[in-house]
Amino acid sequence: MSGPSGETVFAVEGVRFAYPGQPPCLDGVSFEVRGGERLALVGANGSGKSTLLHLLDGLYFPGEGRVAYLGRPLTEDALEETPFGPRFRQEVGFLFQSSDAQLFCPMVEDELAFGPLQMGWTQDEVLRRIEDTLALLEISRLRGRSPAGLSAGEKKRVALASLLVLSPSVLLLDEPTAGLDPRSQSLLLEILEALHARGLTLVTATHDLTLLPHLADRVIVLSEEHRLVADGAPERVLADTDLLLAVNLIHAHSHRHGRLVHSHPHQHVVAHEHVHDHGHTHED
Amino acid sequence: MTALPEWLRPGARPSGGVSPRPAAHRLLRRTLGAMGRSLALLVREDDGPNAGALRAADPRAKLLAAVGLIVVATFLRGMLPLAVCLGLTLALSVAARVPGRRLLPVLIAVPLASAALMLPATLNVVSGGSPLLVLWRTAGGALGPWRLPEIVAITGDGLLVAGRMVLRTTACAALALLLAATTRPQQLLGGLRSLGVPQAFVMVLAMAERYLAVLLRSAQELHLARLARSVAAIGVRREEAWAAAGVGAVFRRTRALADEVTLAMVSRGFTGEVRLLRPARWQRKDWLLMAVAAAVGAALLILDRRLA
Ligand SMILES: Nc1ncnc2c1ncn2[C@@H]1O[C@H](COP(=O)(O)OP(=O)(O)OP(=O)(O)O)[C@@H](O)[C@H]1O
Ligand SMILES: [Mg+2]
Numbered sequence: 001m002s003g004p005s006g007e008t009v010f011a012v013e014g015v016r017f018a019y020p021g022q023p024p025c026l027d028g029v030s031f032e033v034r035g036g037e038r039l040a041l042v043g044a045n046g047s048g049k050s051t052l053l054h055l056l057d058g059l060y061f062p063g064e065g066r067v068a069y070l071g072r073p074l075t076e077d078a079l080e081e082t083p084f085g086p087r088f089r090q091e092v093g094f095l096f097q098s099s100d101a102q103l104f105c106p107m108v109e110d111e112l113a114f115g116p117l118q119m120g121w122t123q124d125e126v127l128r129r130i131e132d133t134l135a136l137l138e139i140s141r142l143r144g145r146s147p148a149g150l151s152a153g154e155k156k157r158v159a160l161a162s163l164l165v166l167s168p169s170v171l172l173l174d175e176p177t178a179g180l181d182p183r184s185q186s187l188l189l190e191i192l193e194a195l196h197a198r199g200l201t202l203v204t205a206t207h208d209l210t211l212l213p214h215l216a217d218r219v220i221v222l223s224e225e226h227r228l229v230a231d232g233a234p235e236r237v238l239a240d241t242d243l244l245l246a247v248n249l250i251h252a253h254s255h256r257h258g259r260l261v262h263s264h265p266h267q268h269v270v271a272h273e274h275v276h277d278h279g280h281t282h283e284d
Numbered sequence: 285m286t287a288l289p290e291w292l293r294p295g296a297r298p299s300g301g302v303s304p305r306p307a308a309h310r311l312l313r314r315t316l317g318a319m320g321r322s323l324a325l326l327v328r329e330d331d332g333p334n335a336g337a338l339r340a341a342d343p344r345a346k347l348l349a350a351v352g353l354i355v356v357a358t359f360l361r362g363m364l365p366l367a368v369c370l371g372l373t374l375a376l377s378v379a380a381r382v383p384g385r386r387l388l389p390v391l392i393a394v395p396l397a398s399a400a401l402m403l404p405a406t407l408n409v410v411s412g413g414s415p416l417l418v419l420w421r422t423a424g425g426a427l428g429p430w431r432l433p434e435i436v437a438i439t440g441d442g443l444l445v446a447g448r449m450v451l452r453t454t455a456c457a458a459l460a461l462l463l464a465a466t467t468r469p470q471q472l473l474g475g476l477r478s479l480g481v482p483q484a485f486v487m488v489l490a491m492a493e494r495y496l497a498v499l500l501r502s503a504q505e506l507h508l509a510r511l512a513r514s515v516a517a518i519g520v521r522r523e524e525a526w527a528a529a530g531v532g533a534v535f536r537r538t539r540a541l542a543d544e545v546t547l548a549m550v551s552r553g554f555t556g557e558v559r560l561l562r563p564a565r566w567q568r569k570d571w572l573l574m575a576v577a578a579a580v581g582a583a584l585l586i587l588d589r590r591l592a
Binding site for chain 2: 054057059086089090093094096098100101102104105106109110113114115117118119120123126127162163166
């Protein structure tokens with residue numbers, strides 16, 4: 001079903017969404033996701049990133065506006081139809097922010113088998129895929145363990161494995177690198193890179209600005225007012241200090257050089273450089 | 285630079301306040317821990333190294349056999365057949381290596397509870413019959429239209445009724461435990477489904493099982509979080525209040541997490557159907573299991589009729 005790269009995978013138009021009895025947490029959001037694209041969704045805590053991903057995955061539905069997948073509106077009715085519903089579930093994988101919510105089977109192996117078995121694939125095919133996916137994520141030794149007893153990083157890998165085993169064409173990733181040690185983090189980035197090369201569409205919600213250039217070719221920014229305030233290449237968005245300050249992703253930061261304290265906007269970015277020319281406002 | 289509050293420094297303690305009583309709340313903490321552990325035992329899913337023939341059997345065969353024998357047990361009236369039924373179940377449980385820590389609670393709690401329930405039935409006032417042991421002599425007389433009994437006593441008939449009931453409930457509980465201990469919940473649900481139990485019903489059971497697991501997890505996490513935050517020991521009463529508030533928090537969190545779990549299942553294509561990796565296949569030994577269960581059931585019923 002998922003077409004050639006460049007085609008519109010998701011079209012989000014004027015979406016407004018509120019949890020029951022609460023003010024809207026997405027307010028008139030519109031954008032498109034194209035096939036094969038790596039899109040990052042950034043915004044401060046509570047800006048609505050996770051909510052937006054739930055909408056893209058057809059788990060919540062907008063109060064106003066619409067979300068379409070490959071030209072078809074994502075509605076409850078559409079998702080209950082065959083073949084659209086099951087195909088959508090197979091093609092779009094969602095890595096939840098909380099692995100605890102995502103892992104619900106008694107054993108890691110069952111966790112990986114869940115999606116494929118729901119799709120009605122044969123036992124042999126399912127077992128073969130489990131084998132391969134466990135090896136890819138270097139978690140074969142966890143196969144017989146209970147997910148509840150794993151470390152946070154291990155859980156994240158199992159959760160990702162449970163999506164990859166379905167061979168999705170789109171991955172929605174909610175804070176995929178949170179809680180991973182440097183080694184696991186680079187393994188994840190390598191895998192995402194390889195998936196990107198295979199033509200997968202990746203939508204990643206994150207506030208880890210350091211990883212942004214590795215995760216995305218395009219960044220959209222959600223403000224604390226739950227609106228879309230920027231859309232562009234990572235370098236351009238990262239360079240826009242005023243914007244990042246305005247959406248509270250970075251903060252004015254002061255630090256000490258010898259006896260002097262000076263203030264400047266600060267962000268924890270790989271390319272973090274600033275010249276200590278002591279030309280700023282000085283305090284004691 | 286971030287200005288930390290004045291009091292946020294190592295070793296800073298406010299003056300005054302209640303001095304802690306370290307030993308007082310240990311009991312509550314232990315109780316909670318024990319509760320968590322026994323709950324964990326209930327929803328555990330490890331097959332252990334010695335899986336045994338009963339564990340390998342098709343869940344449908346086990347389900348049919350267990351349900352059939354439970355029905356038979358409810359029809360048995362004689363003490364001997366009931367005792368035989370309980371004895372056989374226990375022997376089988378031991379053979380299938382059902383751990384003692386799962387078996388013992390059932391063998392203690394179920395008889396005690398049903399005995400307590402049946403206590404009134406042993407008295408002549410309730411079920412009549414000839415007195416065996418007089419507990420209390422009253423002055424007799426009448427209360428309005430009712431004649432008061434002259435004695436309150438335990439009767440032989442009453443004891444028989446109560447004994448039968450205690451044996452029967454224990455036998456049924458032991459059978460159910462044997463089934464639960466040798467079959468993983470998922471398999472059991474799959475078995476129910478393929479025996480023609482409606483999907484909606486099985487799905488409710490499946491969700492109940494999931495929610496129970498989630499509930500257990502958040503209860504334990506919350507308890508640990510509380511322990512981690514309890515800077516100084518506090519009084520028993522306050523800790524009890526704390527625990528009560530904790531129950532509320534556990535349920536709220538469980539609901540939120542369980543909702544997320546449901547979404548995660550839907551996201552991976554959940555259709556409401558229980559589908560298993562390596563589903564059990566009905567084999568010749570499953571027919572054998574059914575045949576043996578049927579024979580035992582029939583033998584018990586015949587023995588029962590003979591003795592009656
Ligand atoms: N289940 C819910 N019920 C009610 N309100 C919710 C729920 N989930 C999120 N919210 C609210 O909606 C807003 C957006 O939440 P969301 O989780 O989408 O933010 P986020 O950008 O993912 O934040 P974070 O970076 O902390 O993960 C928040 O104000 C939050 O309090
Ligand atoms: Mg979030």
